[in-house]
Amino acid sequence: xxxxxxxxxxxxxxxxxxxxxxxxxxxxxxxxxxxxxxxxxxxxxxxxxxxxxxxxxxxxxxxxxxxxxxxxxxxxxxxxxxxxxxxxxxxxxxxxxxxxxxxxxxxxxxxxxxx
Amino acid sequence: xxxxxxxxxxxxxxxxxxxxxxxxxxxxxxxxxxxxxxxxxxxxxxxxxxxxxxxxxxxxxxxxxxxxxxxxxxxxxxxxxxxxxxxxxxxxxxxxxxxxxxxxxxxxxxxx
Numbered sequence: 001x002x003x004x005x006x007x008x009x010x011x012x013x014x015x016x017x018x019x020x021x022x023x024x025x026x027x028x029x030x031x032x033x034x035x036x037x038x039x040x041x042x043x044x045x046x047x048x049x050x051x052x053x054x055x056x057x058x059x060x061x062x063x064x065x066x067x068x069x070x071x072x073x074x075x076x077x078x079x080x081x082x083x084x085x086x087x088x089x090x091x092x093x094x095x096x097x098x099x100x101x102x103x104x105x106x107x108x109x110x111x112x113x114x115x
Numbered sequence: 116x117x118x119x120x121x122x123x124x125x126x127x128x129x130x131x132x133x134x135x136x137x138x139x140x141x142x143x144x145x146x147x148x149x150x151x152x153x154x155x156x157x158x159x160x161x162x163x164x165x166x167x168x169x170x171x172x173x174x175x176x177x178x179x180x181x182x183x184x185x186x187x188x189x190x191x192x193x194x195x196x197x198x199x200x201x202x203x204x205x206x207x208x209x210x211x212x213x214x215x216x217x218x219x220x221x222x223x224x225x226x227x
Binding site for chain 1: 119149156157158159160161164204213214215216217218219220
């Protein structure tokens with residue numbers, strides 16, 4: 001039973017380009033969470049999605065960032081017109097149900113570097 | 116303001132000793148508190164969850180306490196081993212919310 005799969009593991013983009021980060025949840029999991037982690041900082045919640053629905057996007061920057069979790073395929077976190085400040089590790093987690101009070105399973109992250 | 120604080124300084128201990136990590140929070144009322152382990156370059160791995168009405172939880176060599184009056188959780192690793200060296204993250208789940216609020220973590224080094 002494969003865990004949460006994120007790809008790519010490392011992504012380098014020039015300023016102004018688009019970054020697309022993908023997350024395939026564990027089999028049977030329909031809830032996906034995205035977090036951003038800066039060096040020496042904790043994970044910051046970005047967005048919570050269920051299949052085809054955004055449930056809570058209160059942690060997402062208002063501009064340039066978007067997320068989706070289609071009926072088929074992985075969840076995508078999209079960052080348009082990247083800037084140096086977007087450089088961070090982006091983690092995805094999944095759970096079979098609304099995970100309040102239960103553990104979440106994290107992927108290995110995508111490390112985005114904007115040059 | 117709302118804060119969740121873990122020791123920013125690394126904790127260095129000798130193998131076999133008990134490691135104790137602290138998580139303090141202010142202006143939150145968590146329903147659950149969780150501890151995760153994170154190794155360099157990898158995603159967090161869940162260790163333990165404790166509910167607001169629980170005082171203590173154990174799992175093998177791990178023990179977590181949760182004091183909602185002090186707004187503090189202590190995480191203990193007994194008989195520590197070099198393999199326990201990692202960053203340990205404290206996380207709060209709120210009643211009615213979907214976010215999990217993470218602390219910045221404490222790095223633990225266990226020397227052989």
